Amino acid sequence: MDQQVEIEPMARVFSGTMQLMTWIGLTILVVFGLLYITGLMPGNVELEDCINHWGKPTSDFWQTTAGRKANGYKWFLMHLNTGDSWSLVGVALLAFSPVVSLLLASFKAPRIFKLILFVLCLELIFAVIRPFIIGNN
Amino acid sequence: MFGVGAGWASVPVLNLIMGVPIKVAAATSMGIITVNGAAATWIYLANGAILPFIVVPSVIGVTIGARIGARVAHRAKPVYAKYLVLGVMLFAGAMNIYKGCSNLKLF
Numbered sequence: 455m456d457q458q459v460e461i462e463p464m465a466r467v468f469s470g471t472m473q474l475m476t477w478i479g480l481t482i483l484v485v486f487g488l489l490y491i492t493g494l495m496p497g498n499v500e501l502e503d504c505i506n507h508w509g510k511p512t513s514d515f516w517q518t519t520a521g522r523k524a525n526g527y528k529w530f531l532m533h534l535n536t537g538d539s540w541s542l543v544g545v546a547l548l549a550f551s552p553v554v555s556l557l558l559a560s561f562k563a564p565r566i567f568k569l570i571l572f573v574l575c576l577e578l579i580f581a582v583i584r585p586f587i588i589g590n591n
Numbered sequence: 592m593f594g595v596g597a598g599w600a601s602v603p604v605l606n607l608i609m610g611v612p613i614k615v616a617a618a619t620s621m622g623i624i625t626v627n628g629a630a631a632t633w634i635y636l637a638n639g640a641i642l643p644f645i646v647v648p649s650v651i652g653v654t655i656g657a658r659i660g661a662r663v664a665h666r667a668k669p670v671y672a673k674y675l676v677l678g679v680m681l682f683a684g685a686m687n688i689y690k691g692c693s694n695l696k697l698f
Contacts, residue, residue: 472625480654487647497643504644512640524639541643542636549632552625574626581630585637 464567468559475551483544490537497538498530526585553578598624599680606673613669613676 489495503519516524523529527546530539553575560571598620605616635641664672692698 480650483643483650484647487643487650490643491647499642501644504642508642508645512638516639526637529639530636538643541647542641545632545636545641545646549629549636552629556626578626578630581633585634 463562464559464564467562468555471555471558472551475554476548479544479548479551481544482547483541486537486540486544490541495537495540497536498533499538550582553582599683602676603680606676613673614664617664617672617676 486495490497491501493501499519507515507518510518513523516522516529530542533539534543556571556575556578560568560575563571601620601623602613602616605611605619606613611619632641667675689698
């Protein structure tokens, strides 16, 4: 027998925000990714180079294909004239969507959940800035 | 960090041990994976380890599959969802055992 489940306002806000941000992120990721793959937009890395070198460690891959290192977020944020960089902006937006969703959901949350959501937000924000604090590994 | 969200473990734990309905368990597990995956993504992004060339086709397939799965799960009887989860887990387990044995050259 199917059980009835009550959906709290907090969960509705969380899921609604996640859905909206996911669609925006996915659209950016897929549209610019397809423009890059079809050759309508240039990329940081040529597709042929990408296929030939994707088995390499990331540092070697970027050194061989683009002649530079990929470190932090500047390597794609400073090259927004390329399709693959915009695709990665879509990925970043997707990865950031739980932070925004949890923050908005916290306004509808009971007091005890506010604390949990706050801790979760801190954890996710730490994940964003972690590469600058303790390196990439 | 290995791309394993442990959905294979959290769904049975939520459903069989904690008594959460199977569809709610699957959705809750997805929520846990989403938040954990989002946190892990930044390390890969900062290392240049995400290639749109691979991500875009994967995302298209996963998005279509996830939407179909969510619609089917909404209409399907919970008992079928439970058997499907069990079947997929059994299949995945058998495949992992087979791969492990193959790597050890036991087959």
